[in-house]
Amino acid sequence: MDRTVVLITGCSSGIGLHLALRLASDPSQSFKVYATLRDLSTQGPLWEAAGSQGCPPGSLETLQLDVQDADSVAAARARVTEGRVDVLVCNAGRGLHGPLEMHSADAVGSVLDVNLVGMVQMLQAFLPDMKRRRSGRILVTGSMGGLMA
Template structure:
């Protein structure tokens, strides 16, 4: 069995780290994993997790998906060493919450650069070779926030919505070349991104206004938010198993979710194109 060359972005922590470790530890050693991260000084957790697999089935490389030159250098090296990428997992991402009017434009630019344009850059680099070989898998780590909007997650939702559109637009064309692209619409996963939710963004409180700040705090503390968290949350290990199952699915689909509850949740939007179901769900965050 030929070894599959896998590239995973955003492997310093979270789903990327767990997925890289899971694939590299496969008993049959059928994967050669390039675990990439913007800052390789943050590799220690991954190094400790993979143990003897480091340098055998897993290789840590620097890749900043927001920089053209970094993407070019990385993929040039991979193609020189291996001649191909069989599986690309776009996982690198930024997650935060804030009132849109209270943060500098650059915050949203960086979210879009990482969560959307970062994936677009890597996809552009693998498509020509995959089409030529008529083989390949592209897996984009999405979110239920890429299908339905959430209060105070404007920039994040916008980027994930864009990634959904990109994937849908590519799927039929790539199928003509036996190349498959998939989205995984995850719910809440207990990653460092989630644990840092809402972080210190130096909000311009004057621009936001006291009433809106109170609404954000109320929403985050609401029973609806808490019940949603309990229903949908997963560990990174569980999330990694979902990614592996998608990689190994013999009949690749465009979209996957990690829980039945999320499929029901996302169907709210499709059942009522007026958007009233979505609005009604969002309003629950502000109920007492």
């Protein structure tokens, strides 16, 4: 039986890191997890936790991926050796802390570039193959920031 191929964006911390570990270490399922990070120099905590949780060899792989960069998205897609992604988790995100009027337009634009445009780029890269295969799932995480405004 083929393993379920999962690609998760934003795995340097938080939900992305913990989801990647949970799936890669699940003995009752057969997942191949591609945990993506904008900066691979931040992957240390992911690998430390993977070792302590007993992730089987080959169940977890890290990829450099910046959702704001179409070339980075395409390069990550090309590195998925199975040739398909069964579950895409759009988790990469950026937030702003403090009153909105205190932030520059560039800072607000950066949040939109990651949280919205980055997600759209991921969908454009992976959705066509899922539609062609008539198979796949997409999960999009959100922020509590919308509830706290």
